[in-house]
Amino acid sequence: MSAVLHALADPFSQSLMQRALAEALLLAAVGGTLGCWVVLGGLSYGAESLAHGMFPGLVAAALLGIPLLLGGAAGILLAALAVVLAGRVGRGRIGRDDAVAVAVTTLFGAGALLALAPATPVGIESLLFGDVLGTSPADLAAGAALVALVLLALRTTHWRLLAVGFDRDGARALGVAPPRVDALLLTLLALAVLVAVQGLGNLLVVAVLVAPAAAARLLTRRLGPMMALAVVLGALAGLGGLYLSYYVRVAAGASIAGLLVAVYLLARLAAAASGIRKGAAAGGG
Amino acid sequence: MSAAALVRADGVAVAYPGGPPVLTGVTFELREGERVAVLGPNGGGKTTLFRAVLGELRPAAGALAASARRAAVPQTERSRLDFPVSASDVALMGTIPGRPWWRRPSRADRAAARAALARVGLADRAERTYGELSGGQRQRVLIARAIVQDAGVLLLDEPFSGLDTTSAAALERLLGELAGEGRGVLIATHDLDQARGWDRVLCLNGRQLAFGDPADVLTPEVLAATYGGAIVTLPGTDPDAPRRAILPPHHHDHHHDHHHDRRGSAR
Numbered sequence: 014m015s016a017v018l019h020a021l022a023d024p025f026s027q028s029l030m031q032r033a034l035a036e037a038l039l040l041a042a043v044g045g046t047l048g049c050w051v052v053l054g055g056l057s058y059g060a061e062s063l064a065h066g067m068f069p070g071l072v073a074a075a076l077l078g079i080p081l082l083l084g085g086a087a088g089i090l091l092a093a094l095a096v097v098l099a100g101r102v103g104r105g106r107i108g109r110d111d112a113v114a115v116a117v118t119t120l121f122g123a124g125a126l127l128a129l130a131p132a133t134p135v136g137i138e139s140l141l142f143g144d145v146l147g148t149s150p151a152d153l154a155a156g157a158a159l160v161a162l163v164l165l166a167l168r169t170t171h172w173r174l175l176a177v178g179f180d181r182d183g184a185r186a187l188g189v190a191p192p193r194v195d196a197l198l199l200t201l202l203a204l205a206v207l208v209a210v211q212g213l214g215n216l217l218v219v220a221v222l223v224a225p226a227a228a229a230r231l232l233t234r235r236l237g238p239m240m241a242l243a244v245v246l247g248a249l250a251g252l253g254g255l256y257l258s259y260y261v262r263v264a265a266g267a268s269i270a271g272l273l274v275a276v277y278l279l280a281r282l283a284a285a286a287s288g289i290r291k292g293a294a295a296g297g298g
Numbered sequence: 299m300s301a302a303a304l305v306r307a308d309g310v311a312v313a314y315p316g317g318p319p320v321l322t323g324v325t326f327e328l329r330e331g332e333r334v335a336v337l338g339p340n341g342g343g344k345t346t347l348f349r350a351v352l353g354e355l356r357p358a359a360g361a362l363a364a365s366a367r368r369a370a371v372p373q374t375e376r377s378r379l380d381f382p383v384s385a386s387d388v389a390l391m392g393t394i395p396g397r398p399w400w401r402r403p404s405r406a407d408r409a410a411a412r413a414a415l416a417r418v419g420l421a422d423r424a425e426r427t428y429g430e431l432s433g434g435q436r437q438r439v440l441i442a443r444a445i446v447q448d449a450g451v452l453l454l455d456e457p458f459s460g461l462d463t464t465s466a467a468a469l470e471r472l473l474g475e476l477a478g479e480g481r482g483v484l485i486a487t488h489d490l491d492q493a494r495g496w497d498r499v500l501c502l503n504g505r506q507l508a509f510g511d512p513a514d515v516l517t518p519e520v521l522a523a524t525y526g527g528a529i530v531t532l533p534g535t536d537p538d539a540p541r542r543a544i545l546p547p548h549h550h551d552h553h554h555d556h557h558h559d560r561r562g563s564a565r
Binding site: 053168170175178179180182184185188230234 | 354369370376381391392395399402403440
């Protein structure tokens with residue numbers, strides 16, 4: 014018994030692993046709560062677009078030796094601008110999603126070109142796949158501050174988000190402006206991506222914003238429990254991923270992302286077995 | 299001895315920002331305790347009028363005054379039935395306009411939501427998922443949300459569409475009670491027989507065609523002008539009182555099942 018406890022506690026005797034765990038829990042908190050709005054609002058593609066479109070910003074930060082958070086923020090602004098412009102320019106000729114896909118792929122390609130330049134320092138893969146074990150105390154503090162901000166914003170605007178998600182026109186009649194709520198949600202999404210990209214990287218960040226909430230949606234019937242369960246599932250995947258990386262010596266970020274997806278698949282099985290959501294799942298999207 | 303006017307429109311024209319007026323010449327009064335039917339084809343200006351009365355659109359011309367709080371009761375299929383909210387969550391949304399954006403619902407807000415659900419006969423359904431309620435129950439939840447807003451004026455958008463006979467009768471009774479409490483009720487509908495039982499009728503088709511007592515307004519001429527000929531006379535059992543019904547010209551983004559005969563087969 015004590016051997017098991019020891020095996021569980023041992024990895025976190027190192028400060029590196031402690032910070033990684035703290036980072037994973039931060040990601041679970043922001044991914045589980047904001048993720049519910051992402052899933053309910055059909056914003057998964059938007060989250061992925063932001064994450065991939067910010068790649069040139071991350072690479073530029075690595076090249077220039079400035080903090081990733083700064084480069085990422087600039088990259089997200091650029092990506093958001095490109096996405097909006099692509100939607101405008103392509104209007105009427107190609108679909109919105111197509112325009113966004115073109116813009117995001119262009120940005121990602123530009124980032125890859127930069128990354129392959131001879132001057133680029135090694136370790137570019139950590140931008141793609143994250144480096145949760147490389148979380149510095151400063152990263153952690155900045156991440157915690159941003160996560161706290163997102164959680165506070167979600168808490169105060171909860172009912173407005175709910176009213177708009179439930180019925181946009183009806184929300185307008187309640188004095189809530191849907192475009193403002195959309196803008197708020199996208200801003201929070203950008204902040205969350207910014208935090209999560211450090212741990213999970215450009216390619217895996219979407220996992221934490223979508224998978225736990227999508228899994229929780231299958232197993233709950235109210236938003237409160239859905240958020241709570243999503244946070245717990247995200248935390249379990251984070252913890253499990255760190256154990257995997259410690260004992261099996263695989264990449265931590267990829268392990269976490271893989272477990273997040275596994276959690277979703279298990280939730281699907283559990284939901285199918287219990288039939289808790291019956292026909293309601295058909296309306297999801 | 300006439301009741302106080304809750305909404306008064308005088309020569310009102312309404313336009314969407316940057317566009318020409320889509321509705322003109324609207325002059326009517328909604329008084330305490332009145333149920334006013336708003337008739338007109340799809341796209342005839344019913345929704346536009348509602349948005350103006352709600353204050354979402356400012357009149358491009360004329361005067362529109364309201365002395366009571368207004369609340370919308372949208373069609374239930376406009377809301378997301380797959381959303382993880384309970385009936386009391388939906389009713390509680392009615393407290394949003396009454397508090398600053400950063401404040402969460404208070405205990406009093408929750409009590410008001412519960413009381414409103416009880417008022418519409420859904421006390422025992424308060425914690426049920428909204429999307430799992432019947433169409434009639436969902437409509438009553440949205441009415442409870444309007445009651446929570448402490449609205450003196452309720453604007454209902456085709457509340458009877460898709461309801462079975464029992465639910466429609468219950469809703470009709472509830473609207474009568476709400477009017478009896480001194481509220482004004484504007485009801486967009488396609489059902490002429492129902493409109494006949496209410497206090498006033500307002501006919502719109504891009505402009506106001508008539509407003510007044512049902513007996514004066516619901517004439518073949520006015521109806522023909524309102525609906526542009528999309529009217530049929532149904533062979534009824536009573537040859538002296540043929541039933542008229544409206545053929546909706548187009549089915550737009552949402553479907554209406556029972557315009558032709560609400561008393562027809564239930565869904």
